[in-house]
Amino acid sequence: MAADKDTATHTVAFIPARPGDMAYTDREVFLGHPMIDNLVKIVLELGAETWANRRRLRIVEQLLESGGAVTREAIETHIMPKDEQAELQRERDAFVRRVYGVLARDPEAS
Amino acid sequence: MKIDRGSIGRLQRFPSVDLESYHDFLTGFRQWMSADYGRAATARAEKLLADFEMPDHRAPPPDAMIATLESNPLVGSFVRTWMNCQQMAHKSLHDEFQSNANFYREGLKAADSAGPGLLELDPGLDIPDYARHEIHTQPGGYVGEEFAGQIYYYSTMSFYRGRNDQNELYTAMARSVPLPAYGKVERILDIGCGIGQLTVAMKEVFPEATVWGLDVGAPMLRYAHKQAVEWGIDVNYTQRLAEDTRFEDESFDIVTAYILFHEVPQKVTPSILKEVLRVLKPGGIFFIRDFQTNRKHAPFGKYMSWKDHTLNEEPWSQEFINSDFVGTLKEAGFTLLEGGESQPFLRDYICQKPVG
Numbered sequence: 013m014a015a016d017k018d019t020a021t022h023t024v025a026f027i028p029a030r031p032g033d034m035a036y037t038d039r040e041v042f043l044g045h046p047m048i049d050n051l052v053k054i055v056l057e058l059g060a061e062t063w064a065n066r067r068r069l070r071i072v073e074q075l076l077e078s079g080g081a082v083t084r085e086a087i088e089t090h091i092m093p094k095d096e097q098a099e100l101q102r103e104r105d106a107f108v109r110r111v112y113g114v115l116a117r118d119p120e121a122s
Numbered sequence: 123m124k125i126d127r128g129s130i131g132r133l134q135r136f137p138s139v140d141l142e143s144y145h146d147f148l149t150g151f152r153q154w155m156s157a158d159y160g161r162a163a164t165a166r167a168e169k170l171l172a173d174f175e176m177p178d179h180r181a182p183p184p185d186a187m188i189a190t191l192e193s194n195p196l197v198g199s200f201v202r203t204w205m206n207c208q209q210m211a212h213k214s215l216h217d218e219f220q221s222n223a224n225f226y227r228e229g230l231k232a233a234d235s236a237g238p239g240l241l242e243l244d245p246g247l248d249i250p251d252y253a254r255h256e257i258h259t260q261p262g263g264y265v266g267e268e269f270a271g272q273i274y275y276y277s278t279m280s281f282y283r284g285r286n287d288q289n290e291l292y293t294a295m296a297r298s299v300p301l302p303a304y305g306k307v308e309r310i311l312d313i314g315c316g317i318g319q320l321t322v323a324m325k326e327v328f329p330e331a332t333v334w335g336l337d338v339g340a341p342m343l344r345y346a347h348k349q350a351v352e353w354g355i356d357v358n359y360t361q362r363l364a365e366d367t368r369f370e371d372e373s374f375d376i377v378t379a380y381i382l383f384h385e386v387p388q389k390v391t392p393s394i395l396k397e398v399l400r401v402l403k404p405g406g407i408f409f410i411r412d413f414q415t416n417r418k419h420a421p422f423g424k425y426m427s428w429k430d431h432t433l434n435e436e437p438w439s440q441e442f443i444n445s446d447f448v449g450t451l452k453e454a455g456f457t458l459l460e461g462g463e464s465q466p467f468l469r470d471y472i473c474q475k476p477v478g
């Protein structure tokens with residue numbers, strides 16, 4: 013089995029979950045047509061992007077409020093105060109409920 | 123240029139604010155899945171399956187049951203988004219580490235030979251096929267991806283939904299491990315230690331003890347070691363097999379195994395148990411936390427656990443949950459002390475090696 017080893021990366025050959033593709037590739041269809049499944053993925057990705065922008069903006073605001081320089085380094089190394097962090101988490105959870113809440117609404121429930 | 127974001131206590135910060143936020147979103151989404159969304163999907167599934175003849179709890183869910191559930195849009199979208207979250211988590215991390223491979227490679231290399239603890243890698247180890255799968259769809263699995271340790275660490279953050287940012291889940295687990303009959307703890311072994319979260323917690327709870335973490339996956343151990351080096355924690359990591367630890371007879375007071383057994387085939391389990399019994403001192407403790415076995419699931423739970431197996435690549439989990447693990451432990455020669463449900467879906471199996 014020695015041939016399958018890569019000493020530089022300390023890895024060995026693995027058994028792929030989706031032969032010929034990455035493990036995170038998913039071809040299962042749950043919503044009747046692959047394009048509808050794709051749309052759900054797009055909607056989740058957009059949610060994540062929106063949230064990332066909102067969060068980044070919050071960091072920029074905090075830096076501006078504290079009168080510090082707003083550089084990429086300052087943004088990356090900024091440590092959010094605990095109370096702001098908790099507040100942001102509540103906002104995040106509300107954001108998820110607001111945007112995606114309809115998914116949990118059962119159209120067949122009486 | 124990568125900016126080093128450092129750590130906050132035990133929390134290794136994500137490589138960038140944007141990646142952190144992306145995963146923060148996943149944390150929020152998963153949180154909601156486990157609450158309102160999960161409740162709605164479960165309620166619908168239960169209605170759909172109300173008149174369904176449930177097979178023996180060990181049998182796979184029948185195709186008709188799967189089709190009934192998946193043709194329902196609420197249940198379908200629930201499973202859809204569950205998989206999406208998993209895939210988003212893994213892909214975003216895999217992209218980050220692979221596209222900055224040189225940077226992260228240097229970081230691992232610099233720590234490999236640093237102390238205080240040891241890192242023993244064994245390039246000659248024959249890695250069995252069963253350990254080469256991309257378990258829970260982690261790209262490259264534990265042995266085939268250079269940054270498997272990092273990917274495991276960051277992807278489980280949204281899985282634990284913020285409850286383990288300071289390793290507190292592991293600290294609490296380590297504190298719950300009972301003492302051996304003779305009350306002394308000098309040596310501890312953590313099998314299937316992965317990135318060493320429990321290994322480190324055991325050292326903190328038992329600071330006088332010599333602690334070893336053992337795993338088959340070199341990339342997991344290298345990251346475990348890198349973290350221990352950064353924190354200055356004196357634990358040793360070694361790349362060996364749990365079924366062949368090469369430690370001396372009766373050389374450990376406590377052996378731990380957190381979520382290892384549902385990831386090994388049933389045909390291997392007895393050899394691991396035999397090995398643990400060999401290396402434990404009489405009266406020593408074998409602490410296991412893993413899935414519950416041999417129990418009837420609610421229909422939707424049964425379905426989700428089947429999907430976890432087939433879709434989320436848990437090749438050995440069904441064999442495990444369908445087994446009688448308590449029986450297997452007793453058959454191997456352990457005395458079962460106690461243990462019940464601990465974390466959601468998990469329970470403790472607290473075993474002792476009999477004296478004499």
Ligand SMILES: C[S@@+](CC[C@H](N)C(=O)[O-])C[C@H]1O[C@@H](n2cnc3c(N)ncnc32)[C@H](O)[C@@H]1O
Nearest residue numbers: 264314315316337338339342363364380381382
């Ligand atoms: C789900 S992970 C759990 C890791 C760790 N205990 C934790 O707290 O997250 C399972 C680990 O067991 C390792 N493993 C699987 N089979 C093994 C074996 N036979 N011997 C040693 N390690 C093994 C895998 O490489 C992986 O790191």
